[in-house]
Amino acid sequence: MKILKNIALxxxxxxxxxxxxxxxxxxxxxxxxxxxxxxxxSEADIKKRLLSEYQTDxxxxxxxxxxxxxxxxxxxxxxxxxxx
Amino acid sequence: xxxxxxxxAVTGLNNIDSPGPGIxxxxxxxxxxxxxVRIIGLSYDxxxxxxxxxxxxxxxxxxxxxSAGQQSLLTRLTYIHNTEKIDVIIPNFDAELYNFIKLQDxxxxxxxxxxxxxxxxxxxxxxWSLPEFGSKYGIEVPKxxxxxxIAEVHTLAYEFGYPLVVxxxxxDASVAYSPDQAMGYFNKINSKWGLPIIIQQYTQGTEVNxxxxxxxxxxxxxxxxxxxxxxxxxxxxxxxVALEDPKxxxxxxxxxxxxxxxxxxxxxxxxxxxxxxxLIEINPRFPAWxxxxxxxxxxxxxxxxxMALGENVAPFESYASGKMFVRYSYxxxxxxxEFETISTMGEL
Numbered sequence: 001m002k003i004l005k006n007i008a009l010x011x012x013x014x015x016x017x018x019x020x021x022x023x024x025x026x027x028x029x030x031x032x033x034x035x036x037x038x039x040x041x042s043e044a045d046i047k048k049r050l051l052s053e054y055q056t057d058x059x060x061x062x063x064x065x066x067x068x069x070x071x072x073x074x075x076x077x078x079x080x081x082x083x084x
Numbered sequence: 085x086x087x088x089x090x091x092x093a094v095t096g097l098n099n100i101d102s103p104g105p106g107i108x109x110x111x112x113x114x115x116x117x118x119x120x121v122r123i124i125g126l127s128y129d130x131x132x133x134x135x136x137x138x139x140x141x142x143x144x145x146x147x148x149x150x151s152a153g154q155q156s157l158l159t160r161l162t163y164i165h166n167t168e169k170i171d172v173i174i175p176n177f178d179a180e181l182y183n184f185i186k187l188q189d190x191x192x193x194x195x196x197x198x199x200x201x202x203x204x205x206x207x208x209x210x211x212w213s214l215p216e217f218g219s220k221y222g223i224e225v226p227k228x229x230x231x232x233x234i235a236e237v238h239t240l241a242y243e244f245g246y247p248l249v250v251x252x253x254x255x256d257a258s259v260a261y262s263p264d265q266a267m268g269y270f271n272k273i274n275s276k277w278g279l280p281i282i283i284q285q286y287t288q289g290t291e292v293n294x295x296x297x298x299x300x301x302x303x304x305x306x307x308x309x310x311x312x313x314x315x316x317x318x319x320x321x322x323x324x325v326a327l328e329d330p331k332x333x334x335x336x337x338x339x340x341x342x343x344x345x346x347x348x349x350x351x352x353x354x355x356x357x358x359x360x361x362x363l364i365e366i367n368p369r370f371p372a373w374x375x376x377x378x379x380x381x382x383x384x385x386x387x388x389x390x391m392a393l394g395e396n397v398a399p400f401e402s403y404a405s406g407k408m409f410v411r412y413s414y415x416x417x418x419x420x421x422e423f424e425t426i427s428t429m430g431e432l
Contacts, residue, residue, distance in 0.1 A: 006328055016406055018327060018328035018405040018406055019328055019329060020327070
C-alpha cells in the first residue's frame with residue numbers, strides 16, 4: 001500500500017492531507033503503521049514488527065491491520081485514490 | 085526600509101455573516117512591507133461594520149448605490165478625492181464593478197489609480213455566459229441556462245433533472261431538489277437580485293476555490309487554493325484551509341494566460357471524485373477570504389496596488405499549504421453619535 005507522498009504526519013498523531021484539506025488523528029500504533037507505509041515498508045514487514053512488539057496473535061494483527069488499511073484507503077490517503 | 089505613504093479607498097466594508105472583501109483587503113494592505121497606508125472606507129449602508137473599525141479604516145464616506153449610475157459615483161468620488169487625495173481605489177463588489185470599470189480612465193486622469201479587469205473580461209465571465217467562457221478557455225463548466233420567467237421552471241426537469249442549482253445574477257445560489265423548491269428559490273432570488281435567474285446543472289463533488297491575481301499580460305502573479313472546512317447556512321466559508329492543488333493552479337494559469345485577466349479574481353470549482361474540475365463561478369474581484377493568501381505567504385492586495393501604480397510585480401513562487409482561517413463574530417460598541425454622523429453627514 002502506498003501512502004500519498006505529500007501527507008503530513010506529526011509525532012502527535014495528527015495527519016494532514018494538503019490535497020483535500022482533510023485532517024485526522026491516529027493513535028501511536030496507527031501513526032507507526034502510517035510512517036512504515038510512508039517509508040516504503042511492506043504489509044508483511046509491518047505485520048512482523050507488530051507481532052514482535054505486541055503480545056497478541058497473528059490473526060488479530062492481520063484483522064486489525066486489514067481494517068486500518070481499508071480505513072486509510074477510504075479516507076483517500078493512498079495513491080490508489082489519487083489515481084482514481 | 086521607508087514605506088511609501090499611500091491613501092487607498094476600499095469598498096466592501098460589510099464584514100457580516102456573508103462578508104464583503106473590504107476588511108480582509110484592508111488588513112492585507114496594513115500588513116504591507118512596501119506601503120504605509122491611510123484607508124478611506126467607501127460604504128453603502130450606515131451599518132457596515134468596517135465603518136466603525138477605526139484601527140483599520142481611517143475615514144469612511146458613503147457612496148451612492150450602483151443603480152444611481154456613473155455620474156453620481158463620479159461626483160461623489162470627486163468630492164472625496166478633493167479632501168483625501170486618493171492614490172488607489174479598490175472596489176470589492178461585483179455589482180459596483182461595471183461603474184468603476186467605466187470610470188477608471190477618468191479616475192486615473194484625476195490621479196486615482198485602479199487595477200481592474202477590462203469590460204470584456206468582466207462581461208464574458210458573467211454567470212449566464214459561463215458555458216461559452218469555459219469552452220473558450222478550455223475549462224469544464226456545468227451545463228447552465230438563463231431563465232426569465234417562473235413558467236420556465238417546469239421545463240427544467242427534462243433538461244437538467246433534479247437536483248439543480250438556482251443562482252442569482254450577482255449573488256446567491258441554492259440547490260433545488262424539486263420544481264416546488266426551484267420556484268421558491270426563483271422568487272426569493274428574483275426579489276433580491278432581479279432577473280435573469282441562472283439554472284446550473286448540479287455537480288457532485290467537493291467545492292475548492294482559488295484566490296488569484298493576474299497582471300493583465302497573461303501572467304498569474306499569485307494564487308492560493310482553499311477548501312471550506314466550516315460553511316455557514318448561507319454557504320459562506322467560516323473556516324478554510326489552504327490546499328496543495330497543482331491541477332487547480334494549472335487551470336488558473338491557463339485561464340489567466342488565455343484571457344489576460346487583470347486584477348484579483350476568485351475561481352469557484354467543484355472537484356469530483358474522479359479528480360475532474362468544473363468551474364461553477366468566477367468572481368471578478370478578491371474573495372472575502374483573501375487574507376488567507378496573505379497568511380500563506382502571498383499578499384495579493386499589496387501586489388494589486390503595486391500594479392495599479394504601474395510597477396512590475398514578479399509572480400509569487402510559493403505559499404504554505406495547510407494554513408487555515410477561522411472567522412469570528414465580534415460585537416463592536418458604537419457611540420450613537422458616530423451612527424448619527426455617518427447617517428446624516430455621509431462621512432465619519
